[in-house]
Amino acid sequence: MDLFGIDVFLLxxxxxxFAIPTIVGIIYxxxxxxxxxxxxxLYSTEIDMLENMKYNLRKNKEFLAIMVLFAISSIFIISMSIYTIILLLIVFSxxxxxxxxxxxxxxxxxLNGGMEYWKNFEGYKKNGDYIYLIRKYPISKYVxxxxxxxxxxxxxxxxxxxIN
Structure with missing residues (x-):
């Protein structure tokens, strides 16, 4: 069945x-x-988003795979990929x-609009200017x-x- 030339199943x-992530976001x-x-x-501090990206790309091959999949899927949605590139340039600039x-x-x-319980972290590492809080995730150890x-x-x- 078509609606304005577009299949209803595709619509x-x-x-x-769009609906599922929106509902999950509202609940979160x-x-x-x-x-x-x-x-x-107990304490207010800041997360360095660029350092997060660098650390995760170096240490977690799963994170790199997720980023590549995200980039490939964005190619099909041109406006999203352009928006993502502009957003990343602005954020890291x-x-x-x-x-x-x-x-x-x-x-x-x-976090800004989000939260993480202590039980969701595996531990922490010290490295020079940073403390890395390592999350427990089945796919990736995002920090x-x-x-x-x-x-x-x-x-x-x-x-x-x-964690050493």
Whole structure:
């Protein structure tokens, strides 16, 4: 069956591709708002998004594969790939946009509009100017790169074990 020359089945697939992530995002954001009210903030710091990308591309081959798949799939949606390239250039060009504010809390970490419980982290690594918080994911060990600070390390040490 056609609707305006487009198959209804194809329209349904396109609708689901937008509806499901939107619904999941709304639920995730509601949980974030509840956590922001109830979690006690112990320390505020910043994530270096460029350092995150560099570390993950160096250490995690799965992350690289995911990035390649994302790039290939974006080719089919030209406007998304152009938007993604422009967004990445903007984010990594400006220091203010490159650094994301986060709050270290008693139950986990509050990111911009998101949250991670301490149980979702495998541990942490120290490396010069950064503390890398390593997440537990079945596919990839994606990290959060935080600017090193002794106070921050002492707080993280209370919740995570150091990985060498």
């Amino acid at each position: 349904s697939i396109i609708f689901l591709c 954001y509601r949980n974030y708002k509840k956590a922001k009210k109830s979690w006690k903030v 400006f220091e203010k946009l490159r650094m994301r504010k986060i709050d270290i809390c008693d139950k986990g970490i509050l 959060l790169s935080l600017k090193y600070n002794k106070e921050l390390e002492n707080i993280v040490k209370n919740y995570l074990k150091e």
